[in-house]
Amino acid sequence: MLKLAGRRVGDYALDVEAWVGRFVGQAEFVLHLKDGAGARSNRPVVEGLYGRTKIPGSGAEVERGILDVALGLVATFGATELRFHGSELEREIVGALAEMIADAWSAMMYLAYGWKTLKQIQDLRHPLQVTDEGYLLFTQGFRGGWKDYYYSEGWLEGPIKLKAERPPTAEYRSLWDAENGRALLDFLKGPPTDGHMRFQEEGSGEVVVLPIVALERTARSRALLMLRELRPVDAGLLDERDRILKIYPTPQSVETLSPADLQALSAKAAKAR
Numbered sequence: 001m002l003k004l005a006g007r008r009v010g011d012y013a014l015d016v017e018a019w020v021g022r023f024v025g026q027a028e029f030v031l032h033l034k035d036g037a038g039a040r041s042n043r044p045v046v047e048g049l050y051g052r053t054k055i056p057g058s059g060a061e062v063e064r065g066i067l068d069v070a071l072g073l074v075a076t077f078g079a080t081e082l083r084f085h086g087s088e089l090e091r092e093i094v095g096a097l098a099e100m101i102a103d104a105w106s107a108m109m110y111l112a113y114g115w116k117t118l119k120q121i122q123d124l125r126h127p128l129q130v131t132d133e134g135y136l137l138f139t140q141g142f143r144g145g146w147k148d149y150y151y152s153e154g155w156l157e158g159p160i161k162l163k164a165e166r167p168p169t170a171e172y173r174s175l176w177d178a179e180n181g182r183a184l185l186d187f188l189k190g191p192p193t194d195g196h197m198r199f200q201e202e203g204s205g206e207v208v209v210l211p212i213v214a215l216e217r218t219a220r221s222r223a224l225l226m227l228r229e230l231r232p233v234d235a236g237l238l239d240e241r242d243r244i245l246k247i248y249p250t251p252q253s254v255e256t257l258s259p260a261d262l263q264a265l266s267a268k269a270a271k272a273r
Contacts, residue, residue: 001016001018001050007096009092009096010092011035012033012035012089013033013034014034014093014096015031015034015040016030017032026051027049027050028050029047031045031047031093032044032045035077039077039078041075041076042076042077043076045093046069046097047072048070048097049069050100050101051065051066051068052066052101055105062105063104064105065100065101065104065108066107066110067098067108067109068109069097069109069110070161071085071090071094071111071112072084086132091139094111094140095140098140098142106165106166107165107168108145108165108166109137109140109163109164111161113131113161114202115199115200115202116208117133118160118199119199120197120215121150122150123197124197127183127184127223128148128162128164129146129180130184130220130222134162134164135222137162137164138164143164143166143167143176143177143180144167144172144175145165149162173231174231174232177231177232178233181227181230184226185227185237185240187220188220188223188244188248189266189269189272190270191263191267192212192259192262192263193212194212196209196211197212197215216262217254217255218255220254221254224248224251225251227241228245247265247268
């Protein structure tokens with residue numbers, strides 16, 4: 001993890017603090033940002049656990065890399081506040097972290113999430129892949145092994161989080177591409193939800209009221225972008241993917257559609273054969 005010290009991310013540099021974890025091969029760490037003047041953010045932008053272990057039964061030859069992290073929402077430099085959640089800076093930070101386990105045969109990453117994502121998964125039934133954290137993992141090459149770690153007694157179990165793995169072989173990639181493709185196609189054929197969502201903003205206690213159509217637009221736009229990257233070997237799934245991509249407009253256009261337009265597109269996609 002100390003290799004990340006000084007790593008440039010956007011207009012900032014990473015500052016690392018790391019110490020030995022509870023188990024062999026683990027390290028706990030925090031990352032701060034430093035601005036051009038060398039000032040360090042008041043609070044960490046990342047807190048997490050890094051680990052590399054040998055897979056049991058592999059003869060101590062096959063290594064697994066693990067990252068379990070919680071991302072901050074803002075970075076503050078004195079009285080200046082930088083909100084980077086959902087930004088290109090956040091993506092670069094996660095990308096830098098993911099490089100730490102890029103050479104492990106089996107690499108997995110856990111991202112802690114908040115109430116917005118939880119309600120999106122539970123109330124709207126959106127696939128894990130199209131949430132903020134799921135999409136961030138997907139764009140960094142984590143394509144399978146999806147799991148939602150939500151515990152009703154979350155204050156005892158640690159933060160709620162999503163987990164995904166990078167495909168260690170071409171066979172895994174093909175299998176996970178098919179699983180992702182099916183989940184995303186089913187989502188795009190399903191009817192959108194309307195109305196408003198209420199959730200508590202992490203770190204502030206503020207209650208946010210968000211139009212659900214905004215989540216539906218972004219989720220469907222992300223689904224279309226991800227479908228373009230998938231390479232399943234199943235010919236039927238590929239044909240269905242191509243039909244759905246022709247029915248929907250560009251991902252950028254989907255971000256501006258009305259609830260009625262989204263409803264019409266999903267109905268058309270559901271009837272496509």
